[in-house]
Amino acid sequence: MKLVMAVVQDQDSNRLSQALIEENLRATKLASTGSFLKAGNTTFLIGVEDFQVNRVLEIIKENCQSREQLAAPVSPVGGNANSYIPNPVEVKVGGATVFVLPIEQFHHF
Numbered sequence: 510m511k512l513v514m515a516v517v518q519d520q521d522s523n524r525l526s527q528a529l530i531e532e533n534l535r536a537t538k539l540a541s542t543g544s545f546l547k548a549g550n551t552t553f554l555i556g557v558e559d560f561q562v563n564r565v566l567e568i569i570k571e572n573c574q575s576r577e578q579l580a581a582p583v584s585p586v587g588g589n590a591n592s593y594i595p596n597p598v599e600v601k602v603g604g605a606t607v608f609v610l611p612i613e614q615f616h617h618f
């Protein structure tokens with residue numbers, strides 16, 4: 510058994526949930542925050558049998574788009590905050606960041 514852990518953008522979260530439900534795959538959604546953009550994203554925990562992992566990865570790929578987002582750079586340490594004018598930079602976020610972990614035991618009481 511494996512745990513697929515996928516960090517996706519909030520905009521893709523409902524579409525991905527729906528696609529997983531349609532294929533009878535169970536998932537838990539956690540509200541999360543990216544450390545770099547400090548913006549909300551959604552982390553899916555999806556417990557599946559080994560043979561289902563590739564299908565789950567396909568579903569994630571099909572339902573999560575990459576997008577350009579603006580990130581405000583952190584002000585320089587020790588710099589003069591008054592003279593610092595942040596210049597937002599564009600970063601490409603997602604589709605999805607996915608980890609596949611082995612599960613030692615699974616219990617459902």
Ligand code: 2BA
Nearest residue numbers: 516542543544545546547548550600601602603604605606
């Ligand atoms: P954030 O940490 O908010 O990162 C958002 C996007 O900013 C990243 O997109 C990447 O394009 C850029 N970025 C992140 N750190 C950077 C840095 N030090 N320098 C320059 N650009 C940087 P993604 O790579 O698609 O990541 C989307 C979200 O997935 C991340 O949001 C974070 O919540 C999660 N994530 C990504 N890699 C991870 C990892 N190795 N472990 C845990 N979570 C991760």
